[in-house]
Amino acid sequence: MARLQTPAPGVPHPQIVHLLVPVLAAALLFGASGCAPAGAPTPTGSVAAVSQVPSATPSATPPTIDQAVTEAAQRFAVQTTLGDFDDQWAELAPQAQAMWPGQAARTAMLAAKFGIAPITAITLGPPAPDVVWYDPENPDVSVPGTWRFPVSVSFANPGGLSPPGVAPLYSMLSISAEYDPATGVALVVDEGPASMDAPVIVPGHITARQVNVPIFMYHEIQPVPPQSEAAQLGVYGWQVEVGLTTLPSQFQAEMAYAHSIGATSISLQHLADALLYGLALPPHSFVITFDDGRLSQWTTAAPILEKYGFTAVFFPCTALIGATNGPQVYMSSAQIQSLDDTGFSVGDHTLKDNVSLWNASVSTLNTLTEQSKQLLENLTGQPIQFIAYSGPYPWDTASQGGTQEAPMFATLHSFGYVGGLLDLRVNSDVDLSTALWQLPRVRIGLGTTTAGFAAWLG
Secondary structure, three states: OOOOOOOOOOOOHHHHHHHHHHHHOOOOOEEOOOOOOOOOOOOOOEEOOOOOOOOOOOOOOOOOHHHHHHHHHHHHHHHHHHOOHHHHHHHEOHHHHOOOOOHHHHHHHHHHHHHOOOEEEEEEOOOEEEEEEEEOOEEEEEEEEEEEEEEEEEEOOHHHOOOOOHHHHHHHOEEEEEEEOOOOEEEEEEEHHHOOOOOOOOOOOOOOOEEEOOEEEEOEEOOOOOHHHHHOOHHHHHHHHHHOEEOHHHHHHHHHHHHHOOOEEOOHHHHHHHHHHOOOOOOOEEEEEEEEOEHHHHHHHHHHHHHHOOOOEEEEOHHHOOOEEOOEEEOOHHHHHHHHHOOOEEOEOOOOOOOOOOOOOHHHHHHHHHHHHHHHHHHHOOOOOEEEOOOOOOOOOOOOOOOOOHHHHHHHHHOOOOEEEOOOOOOOOEEEHHHHHHEOOEEOOOOOOHHHHHHHHO
16 A cells, blocks of 8 residues: 655655645555445545645535545544644544643644654555444543544654564554534544554653552452351452452442542553653543453443543453453453453453562563463454563562562563553552653552542542
8 A cells, every 4th residue: 555655854844745745646545345334435446645635625515424534534644644733633523632631732742752753654444434432531432433444654763662563553553533414524533643542652761750640459349258258268368359359339439539529540551641751631640450350340340430431451361361260250352352442441460460570581471471462462452561560569669679670671671561560568659750660559459448549539
C-alpha cells in the first residue's frame, strides 16, 4: 500500500501541504471489505486519499457515509504524520475531546512525544463498519456505529525508540470515525497513534517529575469464606484469600465515594503521559488494578466499575486463565478479551504468580514474563507494556532499593516493558518519572475502610 511521506523537518506548514499535493493522491490507499451499515453503500476496490487535507467547507453534494468517514480518518492520519495536533482538535468527537484536559495540553503532550519519535508514514487498512467504540478511560462512555480503520505506522528511527520493539506496537492501533447524519459530518473518536492510550515511548532524557496518584491493588471482590475454611489456608493463604478480599458492599462504597467527589480513574498509559511528558491530570486521579485474574473481578467488580464510569487495569496470570484451583476460580480468555474490548486494560502478572521475580535469571524471566506478555498481546490484540511483579518487593518502600534490582529492570526493558508495579509493606502514592520500574501501590483488602480509602484520594 502507498504510504504518506513527511517532508524534511523545518518546512513551514503551507509548504508542507503544497509538497504533499502531488503525492497524496496516491497515498493512503486501502481496499474495503465487509458489510456497511444499513443504508450505507459498501466501499469496493481501492480508494485514494484526497490530494490535500480535505476542507471543512460543505460540498454541494453531501458525501456518502463511507466517503465522509474515510475522508475524516485520512485527514486525521495526515495531520498526525505532519504533527498538526492543534488542527486535530476540531476533528475530534466530543467524547474524544472529553478525555483530554484541553486542546493546548493535548497538543503539547503529543508534540513532545512525537518530537522524539517522528512518524514518517501512516497507512489505513480496510475499514470495519458498525463497530462500538469504548472510551478507554471510562467504560460507561461508548459510541455505536463507528468505522474502524486499522493503521500501519512507520517511524523515522524505529530501532532507536525505547523500549525496544515499541514501534511495531503502533500498528496494533486503529483510527475510528463516527458519522452524524443530521450534519453530514464525520468526527474521529479513536485517535490511533495520537490516542491517550497509545503505547508509551520513553524519552532518552527523562525530566524529573512527581505526581501523587494512588494505584490501588485489589484481588478478590467477594464474600469472605467461612471461618472454618479460612482456618485451613495457613497464614499466607489467609493473607491472600481473606486479607486481600474486598466485600462487594465495601467495593461499592469505595467507588461511590470516589464518584461523589469527582475523582477520575486513569490508565497506566495516562499516568505515564503525565510523568514523562507533563500531561495535566484530572483532580483526584487514581489507578485501579486487579491481580491474578480472579473470576469475581469479572462478575462483581466490572459491573460496579461500569456503573460509576471507572476504568481499571487487570493483571491476569496467563497459566491460570480459565482454571479452577480449589476455591480459586479464574477468568476465561473470552472474559479477559471482553474486558479489554469494553474500556478496561490488561497487564502482565507472569504465569502463576508463584515465583518471585526479584532474583530470577534471564531465562526464567523470559519464561515468566516475555512469553506471558506475548500470550496476552495475542489474546487481546493490544500492546502489553506494564507488569505487576510476582513476589513482594524486597524493600519496605518503593523509594528503597533499585540498584540491586537494576539488572532485572534492564531485562524487562529489553522485552518491551516500560514499568512495573510493586507489592509493598508500606503503602505509597508517590509516582516518579525516574522510577517507572518502582511504581508503588496501596493494598486494599478486608481491613480497608471507606474512610481509609478516601484518605488516599484527598
